[in-house]
């Protein structure tokens with residue numbers, strides 16, 4: 430069995446990113462004994478705090494990454510640090526900011542990073558400030574194959590089919606998904622689990638920042654669509670035992686994926 434911690438953070442505008450980093454570091458330190466820990470999207474710079482993104486942008490080996498690499502090594506776990514506002518290479522639209530998820534391994538090395546492909550905000554926010562990633566990312570994790578995506582990506586099932594075709598058995602999804610559409614979040618998480626027969630481990634944000642109430646309801650969902658654990662609206666850590674091997678059995682008992690027609 431694999432012990433997973435889904436760290437649904439709540440924060441508001443009164444908490445500065447450096448203070449938040451300190452608070453989150455001690456919270457994650459208290460989660461010793463978990464094999465996999467996941468945090469939400471953009472929790473450091475603020476999911477909807479567009480105006481301060483450039484101030485808190487950092488490279489792939491910046492302060493948050495360094496802290497999380499050290500945390501993963503000291504806990505000896507796989508640590509999905511949620512996403513950061515990455516100041517990285519200049520993209521095709523002439524911007525150098527990306528919404529980038531980071532996954533560290535038990536020795537502290539960066540196992541993978543994923544630049545969010547579908548930018549949320551229509552004319553403002555991500556599309557105006559950030560570049561769009563273009564790579565589908567999967568990686569071996571604890572004997573499974575994890576596919577990485579972020580928040581709004583959930584609305585685009587073809588990304589998950591691409592991860593499935595790359596061998597994914599579990600989807601890791603950090604988010605800052607608003608309360609106003611949280612019913613979509615919960616439905617889409619289950620849909621992705623059911624249609625791709627993959628475990629879904631999804632970590633949303635709670636609290637209200639930048640005038641945006643976040644929806645919480647982080648969840649762990651089996652590859653047959655059963656909700657194994659679900660958070661409420663407040664800050665909360667879901668601590669769940671899951672069987673990553675069960676995915677193969679679910680797929681062989683109900684072999685629907687074999688009937689795909691491409």
Ligand SMILES: O=C(O)CCC(=O)C(=O)O
Pocket residue numbers: 548549579580581582584605606607610613
């Ligand atoms: O799709 C939605 O309703 C919310 C998406 C979102 O908030 C995000 O991608 O940051």
